[in-house]
Amino acid sequence: MNLRQPNLFYDPQHQEIFRRLLELKVATGHLSQIPQWKGFLSSLGLDSLEVSCFEKAHILGGYFYNFHNPPPDVSSTDRFKTGTWVIPTVPDSESCNQLRELGFESAPAYIESSLEIRDSLEQTLRKNLGSREYLNLMRIVRKAEQFYSVHFYNAEALNQDTELLEKASELHSHNATKYNHPYNMYDVPALKALLTSSLRDYFRVGFVRDKISGEAVQVIFLLIDEQRGHVFYLAQGIAHAIVQPSINVYTASYCWVYRFADSNQCRVVFLSRGMHTAKKRLGANQFVLLNHWLRSDSTDGKNTVSFLCRKARETLPKEFAKLTQKTGAQS
Numbered sequence: 001m002n003l004r005q006p007n008l009f010y011d012p013q014h015q016e017i018f019r020r021l022l023e024l025k026v027a028t029g030h031l032s033q034i035p036q037w038k039g040f041l042s043s044l045g046l047d048s049l050e051v052s053c054f055e056k057a058h059i060l061g062g063y064f065y066n067f068h069n070p071p072p073d074v075s076s077t078d079r080f081k082t083g084t085w086v087i088p089t090v091p092d093s094e095s096c097n098q099l100r101e102l103g104f105e106s107a108p109a110y111i112e113s114s115l116e117i118r119d120s121l122e123q124t125l126r127k128n129l130g131s132r133e134y135l136n137l138m139r140i141v142r143k144a145e146q147f148y149s150v151h152f153y154n155a156e157a158l159n160q161d162t163e164l165l166e167k168a169s170e171l172h173s174h175n176a177t178k179y180n181h182p183y184n185m186y187d188v189p190a191l192k193a194l195l196t197s198s199l200r201d202y203f204r205v206g207f208v209r210d211k212i213s214g215e216a217v218q219v220i221f222l223l224i225d226e227q228r229g230h231v232f233y234l235a236q237g238i239a240h241a242i243v244q245p246s247i248n249v250y251t252a253s254y255c256w257v258y259r260f261a262d263s264n265q266c267r268v269v270f271l272s273r274g275m276h277t278a279k280k281r282l283g284a285n286q287f288v289l290l291n292h293w294l295r296s297d298s299t300d301g302k303n304t305v306s307f308l309c310r311k312a313r314e315t316l317p318k319e320f321a322k323l324t325q326k327t328g329a330q331s
Helices: 012-023 035-043 048-054 097-101 121-129 133-146 155-160 162-178 188-195 250-264 274-282 297-310 316-327
Strands: 085-091 105-116 150-152 205-211 216-225 230-238 267-271 287-297
Touching: 012 188, 035 048, 048 297, 085 105, 105 121, 105 274, 105 297, 105 316, 121 133, 121 250, 133 150, 133 250, 150 216, 155 188, 155 205, 162 188, 162 205, 162 216, 162 230, 188 205, 188 267, 216 250, 230 250, 250 267, 267 297, 274 287, 274 316, 287 297, 287 316
Parallel strands: 230 267
Antiparallel strands: 085 287, 105 267, 105 287, 150 205, 205 216, 216 230
């Protein structure tokens, strides 16, 4: 089952929104300012200085506000024929022969995870996790729900109360701090940009609040495409200092998102890139290998591209094969 196309991330209008969001944070072409690029290099034992030819590379798409990118149509333009390029996170299942013909090489970069609800939500999770792990997960959720409740707001509600945006930005800043990111990807300007874009009707913000005090301790950002039956878990942030001890709202949030999707008749929940082993333990049953497509004109750049791609192919494809074979999950 091909869950990748069509979806919101393949819409050119939405791709432009993600690109503009990225430009709010990163000067054009400054790839080392993007923490996810640095994370990709770090996974290969490298840093930005070792691949400096990519510092001013052209970047396609809203790297990394969107989860994945379609391969661009290179037949109608010459712009991909010259310069240094990064076309990030293209599903491995996509045909990219045109990119190869222009000198692009693929570097396996991430594994994207998703949950497809195939029967009831409970039956799907039981099958994916096994009865023991499913019951353990439900215990975590029930314990969290003794103290906290979650409510999702649409664009209309968010626009009516600017304090909600400020609180959402504040809570997500804890995520940026935790992972040592140089900026908060979902600060107030970014949230306002989303709420004035063509994605506004798809955007939801969930707040996990203390049942007694009403204080928000976690924010969850989603996109919901009810027509296609898709939910995208964009990001979250937790103020751990004010969460009750021994309560795991992070793990519980996945089940709350699954329930939100299920209650809106959505059958697929996209869980983004990375942490695929952990996401499998949280119920994921679909996995897709994502490639960065790279090219450069200079001799040094071409050598760097070949080196990066060779390093990237050494581990992740094997890990992906093992993950899908072992679990019987679809890819």
